[in-house]
Amino acid sequence: MLAFAHGFGGGDSAEPSSMHAARLRPFSNARRRGTTVVETAFVLPVFLIFVLSLIEFGHALMIKNMLRSATRSGARLGATDGNSSSAVEALVKQKLGAVMDPELASVSVKNAQVYDGGGTTPTDGQAIEALPAMEVADADPRQLFLVRARIAYNDVALVPMPFMQDVVLEGQAFIRHE
Structure with missing residues (x-):
């Protein structure tokens, strides 16, 4: 009986105990606002860096695809x-x-007949860049050539x-002269 008088008994008491009342009282709005500001201060910079990185990556892919498309068009013309x-x-x-x-872009037309020889062929960017330049107007029929375009990433980046x-972003297209 004494337990019920002081609010420590089962839930049948008419008055709730001070311990139960403290637990049922909601947080004050000022305290909750402070928590929200701190959470935002931690999450917002990380979220913005993530979103801006996605935008920058998408922009770099767009430039790379444009380099490929432009070199294909140039190769078809050549x-x-x-x-x-x-x-x-x-x-x-x-x-x-x-x-x-x-x-800002470096565009070149290279003789790619080395790929027809059957020997060792250039596989990295520096070796391909070292191929000799050529004039497509003087090309033989079925002669393989390469159109290549390059640009430094920081020259086109939204945020260098x-x-x-x-x-370096680059695009290239191989084609045979008709």
């Missing part, structure tokens, strides 16, 4: 008779002008990063 390497390079730069400053200074 494959036909009557076109020069300078016309191919101009077309590639014109196509790239839709998404970036085309003067110092640790990305050595990254």
